[in-house]
Structures are given as C-alpha cells and as structure tokens.
Amino acid sequence: MKVYIVGGGAAGFFSAIQIAENCPEAEVHILEAGQRFLQKVKISGGGRCNLTHACWTPKELVKHYPRGEKALLGPFHRFACGDTMDWFEKRGVPLKIEKDGRVFPQSNSSQSIVDCLMQAAEAAGVQLHLQQRVSQIKPLEEGGYFLATKGGAEYKADKLVLAAGSSAPIWAVLAEMGLNIVPAVPSLFTFNSKDFRLKGLPGLSVPQAEVEVLGQKNLKARGPLLITHWGLSGPGILRLSAWGARKLFDLDYRFNLRVNWLGWERQTLAEELQLLKKDWAKKQLSKTSPFSEIPNRLWRRLLYAAGIKEDKSWANLSKKELLGLEEELTACEIKVVGKSTFKDEFVTAGGVDLDQMNFKTFETKAFKGLYIAGELLNIDAITGGFNFQAAWTGGWSIGQDFLPK
Structure with missing residues (x-):
C-alpha cells in the first residue's frame, strides 16, 4: 500500500x-x-x-x-x-x-x-x-x-x-x-493605528488589558497588550483578531477599538483615583504613574489625552478631569486603520x-x-x-x- x-x-x-x-x-x-x-x-x-x-x-x-x-x-x-x-x-x-x-x-x-x-x-x-x-x-x-x-x-x-x-x-x-x-x-494579526497616544512608544506594554471592537456584539478579549511601531499587538490583540477574523475582514480592518489599559472595573478605578487624590495630594500627576501596570511614558500620554496639564497636582484635579482620566484608562478609543501579519x-x-x-x-x-x-x-x-x-x-x-x- x-x-x-x-x-x-x-x-x-x-x-x-x-x-x-x-x-x-x-x-x-x-x-x-x-x-x-x-x-x-x-x-x-x-x-x-x-x-x-x-x-x-x-x-x-x-x-x-x-x-x-x-x-x-x-x-x-x-x-x-x-x-x-x-x-x-x-x-x-x-x-x-x-x-x-x-x-x-x-x-x-x-x-x-x-x-x-x-x-x-x-x-x-x-x-x-x-x-x-x-x-x-x-x-x-x-x-x-x-x-x-x-x-x-x-x-x-x-x-x-x-x-x-x-x-x-x-x-x-x-x-x-x-x-x-x-x-x-x-486570523492572528496585529492592528495598525496612527493614534497619537501610541506614537513614539513602541515596546511599551501592559500586562492585562481588555480590548473590544465597538459596534460588534461580544467581540472582546483580555490579555497582555504591546505597543508597536505600527499600532497594537500582544496576546490580547491576537486573541481578538482570531475570534473576530471574519467580522474584521468584513470591516476591511477599519474600526474603533476600546482599550481598558488596566482591565479594571470603572467603579473600582474611580474609587482608587479618589484615594490617590487624597493620599498623593501634593504630588504632580505627570511625575510618576500610580499604577505599576502602566509605564510612565504611556501614563503621561493618557494624561495629555484627558486634557490634564503636566504641572497639575492630584489635589487640584477637577471632577471633569477625574472623569476624563477614568475614560482614558478604562474606555480609551483608538481608531484602527489596517492589520499586519504576526509572522510567527x-x-x-x-x-x-x-x-x-x-x-x-x-x-x-x-x-x-x-x-x-x-x-x-x-x-x-x-x-x-x-x-x-x-x-x-x-x-x-x-x-x-x-x-x-
């Protein structure tokens, strides 16, 4: 035979x-x-x-x-x-x-x-x-x-x-x-984005982000997230691309991505920010990221996106600025404009x-x-x-x- x-x-x-x-x-x-x-x-x-x-x-x-x-x-x-x-x-x-x-x-x-x-x-x-x-x-x-x-x-x-x-x-x-x-x-590809929050930060990562494609029911994933020269990668993104392979193809790989950088519930973050406002009152926000999961350079980029000035102290944060920071940390919207093959x-x-x-x-x-x-x-x-x-x-x-x- x-x-x-x-x-x-x-x-x-x-x-x-x-x-x-x-x-x-x-x-x-x-x-x-x-x-x-x-x-x-x-x-x-x-x-x-x-x-x-x-x-x-x-x-x-x-x-x-x-x-x-x-x-x-x-x-x-x-x-x-x-x-x-x-x-x-x-x-x-x-x-x-x-x-x-x-x-x-x-x-x-x-x-x-x-x-x-x-x-x-x-x-x-x-x-x-x-x-x-x-x-x-x-x-x-x-x-x-x-x-x-x-x-x-x-x-x-x-x-x-x-x-x-x-x-x-x-x-x-x-x-x-x-x-x-x-x-x-x-399937299994990375996302291309020209979002200003990511520019100049290749190599930075967060350990447990949540990512979700807006406008698509239950198309979300959780895992490490990596910023690259072209956009976003890491296990969280690759999982999302696998589960959403057909839907993302139909969207021509152009969609809005919601990123929860910490993977926390918004209410939990709101309570933590109130504690920081009290405990770190005199500290300048832009000096150090209060979250070990978020690198300092990314933290400063998110502050900028939230409209918070570099010299702002925690004590002087307004309610509007706190809400803006919550939004950037848990519901940051990034426009995806294409994909790149994850070669390995x-x-x-x-x-x-x-x-x-x-x-x-x-x-x-x-x-x-x-x-x-x-x-x-x-x-x-x-x-x-x-x-x-x-x-x-x-x-x-x-x-x-x-x-x-």
Missing part, C-alpha cells in the same frame, strides 16, 4: 510517522512543495516552538478554537496536550511549561522538535521528497488517487493525506472535486467545511482513503500552542485508521 502525504509541516509529519509506525508494510511518502521540511515549526514561537499548551481538559481545550470547537472535542478525548508532551518526551525531547501555560522544549530551540520529527520519520521508513508542488489530484475509478506536480512528476496513492497548510491551490483542487471550501481570511503565528480562518469530515479518523466523508489535517481544515486557534495541538491530534487520529483491523 502506497500512502502519500501532501505537505511537510507539523500535521504532515505527524500523520506520516503515525501511519508508518502503525502499518509497517505501508510505503509512506511526504511530498513537500518547498525547499525545507517543517519550516513553520522551525520559526514558530520566535524560534523556540510553542508546541502545545498545558490544558488538560478537552472541554476547556476546545474553548481556544474560534473555529473547530465542536469538531475537536472527540479527537481531544483521544489525543490531547498531555499525549503530545508524552510523545515528544519519550523520544528524547525534554519539555517545560512556562507560567502562562505554553509548552516549549527545554532547549529553547525549535530545532529540537524538528530533529525529533525528522528522526522519527526516517526511523519509521518515511520517504521524503522536497520541491514537489502538487497541482492535480484525481480520484481513480479503481480506487486510490492520481497526483501530479507542477514539475511534471506523477504519483499513484492508495491512500492520500492532505496537510499542505493554508494552500489556496489545494483548496481549489478540492473545490473542483466537489468539497465545500469556506473562504479563507487572515500566522494562520487563516477558513478551509474545508467541517461537516464534510469524519473526525474520528479525519477522513473525508465523500472520498474514501482521503484524509485532511492541519490548516487546510476550517479550524484555527488563538496563540499559545493550540494550532500545533490541532495538527498533532489530526495526524495521530489519521494514523489510528492504519492500525491492523
């Missing part, structure tokens, strides 16, 4: 390894379009590879997937984060869990993960082929699939796994075969409609022996190792269908 995997990334390699280990008599091939295998694994997490997350309950784990929550619940009961960690550690890659729950190799190098997958594939007898860009897929009447590449190579697969990432050409081929493809839009974690929302899949095996319902895993499916997650976890789970599930019956 010849099995071809289209795509040499996380989902492709994990599928190939599982198939080859579970069915040693199978001849397993990976066809990668590029010049290197596992390229996204290599660059992810700033070169450290955030391969999964310390989330142990399937019901909690699926909540990190804006698209795919229901579909992944069953698969996660069979292979989830703890299983992934166990798989890599048993193959000689010690892992560590960081404070925020992200899981990395102890080496702090994605090369540890790349080497592990390459070695496991080679040990299982997987045959690797680079620069094989598949451009044609046809089901054969006698069973199996015909593949052709742009370079003119042709292959016949008894069974076929598609794990080519966010590939418009592969989606087009699948659409020709009759599968429904949900149009792809970007870039994913898309969209792909093969999930109703067409059997999520016990990740086989398509319409085509026997055709499996799909990874970003070709209409599944995506927020940052934190969750997209990789979906890839590992998909690959493992496919491999289970090759166990001796």
Whole structure:
C-alpha cells in the first residue's frame, strides 16, 4: 500500500510517522512543495516552538478554537496536550511549561522538535521528497488517487493525506472535486493605528488589558497588550483578531477599538483615583504613574489625552478631569486603520467545511482513503500552542485508521 502525504509541516509529519509506525508494510511518502521540511515549526514561537499548551481538559481545550470547537472535542478525548508532551518526551525531547501555560522544549530551540520529527520519520521508513508542488489530484475509478506536480512528476496513492497548510491551490483542487471550501481570511494579526497616544512608544506594554471592537456584539478579549511601531499587538490583540477574523475582514480592518489599559472595573478605578487624590495630594500627576501596570511614558500620554496639564497636582484635579482620566484608562478609543501579519503565528480562518469530515479518523466523508489535517481544515486557534495541538491530534487520529483491523 502506497500512502502519500501532501505537505511537510507539523500535521504532515505527524500523520506520516503515525501511519508508518502503525502499518509497517505501508510505503509512506511526504511530498513537500518547498525547499525545507517543517519550516513553520522551525520559526514558530520566535524560534523556540510553542508546541502545545498545558490544558488538560478537552472541554476547556476546545474553548481556544474560534473555529473547530465542536469538531475537536472527540479527537481531544483521544489525543490531547498531555499525549503530545508524552510523545515528544519519550523520544528524547525534554519539555517545560512556562507560567502562562505554553509548552516549549527545554532547549529553547525549535530545532529540537524538528530533529525529533525528522528522526522519527526516517526511523519509521518515511520517504521524503522536497520541491514537489502538487497541482492535480484525481480520484481513480479503481480506487486510490492520481497526483501530479507542477514539475511534471506523477504519483499513484492508495491512500492520500492532505496537510499542505493554508494552500489556496489545494483548496481549489478540492473545490473542483466537489468539497465545500469556506473562504479563507487572515486570523492572528496585529492592528495598525496612527493614534497619537501610541506614537513614539513602541515596546511599551501592559500586562492585562481588555480590548473590544465597538459596534460588534461580544467581540472582546483580555490579555497582555504591546505597543508597536505600527499600532497594537500582544496576546490580547491576537486573541481578538482570531475570534473576530471574519467580522474584521468584513470591516476591511477599519474600526474603533476600546482599550481598558488596566482591565479594571470603572467603579473600582474611580474609587482608587479618589484615594490617590487624597493620599498623593501634593504630588504632580505627570511625575510618576500610580499604577505599576502602566509605564510612565504611556501614563503621561493618557494624561495629555484627558486634557490634564503636566504641572497639575492630584489635589487640584477637577471632577471633569477625574472623569476624563477614568475614560482614558478604562474606555480609551483608538481608531484602527489596517492589520499586519504576526509572522510567527500566522494562520487563516477558513478551509474545508467541517461537516464534510469524519473526525474520528479525519477522513473525508465523500472520498474514501482521503484524509485532511492541519490548516487546510476550517479550524484555527488563538496563540499559545493550540494550532500545533490541532495538527498533532489530526495526524495521530489519521494514523489510528492504519492500525491492523
């Protein structure tokens, strides 16, 4: 039996390894379009590879997937984060869990993960082929699939796994075969803004902001917020972009963003400001930020936005100025005028409609022996190792269908 995997990334390699280990008599091939295998694994997490997350309950784990929550619940009961960690550690890659729950190799190098997958594939007898860009897929009447590449190579697969990432050409081929493809839009991106509050403050961050897209019901997120040269980034923004991927696309990435820099309730802040007005009466507001979460330079910018002069003391703050400061700290409106790709974690929302899949095996319902895993499916997650976890789970599930019956 010849099995071809289209795509040499996380989902492709994990599928190939599982198939080859579970069915040693199978001849397993990976066809990668590029010049290197596992390229996204290599660059992810700033070169450290955030391969999964310390989330142990399937019901909690699926909540990190804006698209795919229901579909992944069953698969996660069979292979989830703890299983992934166990798989890599048993193959000689010690892992560590960081404070925020992200899981990395102890080496702090994605090369540890790349080497592990390459070695496991080679040990299982997987045959690797680079620069094989598949451009044609046809089901054969006698069973199996015909593949052709742009370079003119042709292959016949008894069974076929598609794990080519966010590939418009592969989606087009699948659409020709009759599968429904949900149009792809970007997910996990940063926001561009020219707001004066942000200008000249790249690198400053706050630990737990709340961000909300105005005019859109329940489109909000919470998390660390980073000011960049082009606007706003950080986990809070990336989460918001994932959950709002389609709505923000429809808005052409132009909208008003409400930022609560502290993540506090407004009433709690109002009480704190009254205490500061009393306890710091003689102090000048612009000298020091009273909130450890807000850097001094950002604090002064917010004071300016609230119309508070630099030499103003806490005791002399008027009621109007206090209300203005409350507004800036908890309901600061920033105009967003575009997006930028978050290169290490870039994913898309969209792909093969999930109703067409059997999520016990990740086989398509319409085509026997055709499996799909990874970003070709209409599944995506927020940052934190969750997209990789979906890839590992998909690959493992496919491999289970090759166990001796």
